[in-house]
Amino acid sequence: MFLPGDSVRRGSLTCVTTAVAHTIINISPGDYVAVLFNRDDVSSLNVTLSWRTMAWPSQQPAAVRDLWLHSSIGTFTGNFTALVRPHAVVAVRLSQLPTSSN
Secondary structure, X not given: XXXXXXXXXXXXXXXXXXXXXXXXXXXXXXXXXXXXXXXXXXXXXXXXXXXXXXXXOOOOEEEEEEOOOOEEEEEEEOEEXXXXXXXXXXXXXXXXXXXXXX
16 A cells, blocks of 8 residues: 555556556566556546656657557657546556667
């Protein structure tokens, strides 16, 4: 259980602030599952997952897929942000895409 002000890393869970957290699991090279949590009682909050969390370069493109809706959300670079309802979660799969060469 997290308490206000906690900043803990236990297993793959990292508490980002007092109201939001995320879990990241590496499922294969270049593929992660991320679960974004909103622990706030009232407000929907934006939860951002930075590519730095997965040791990806900021210019790395990634396909993001909603695991509950079974649909593609799109391609993102650098980070992904989801609006998460109070006491809800968003579960996504992040897959590295080839970087374009100029």
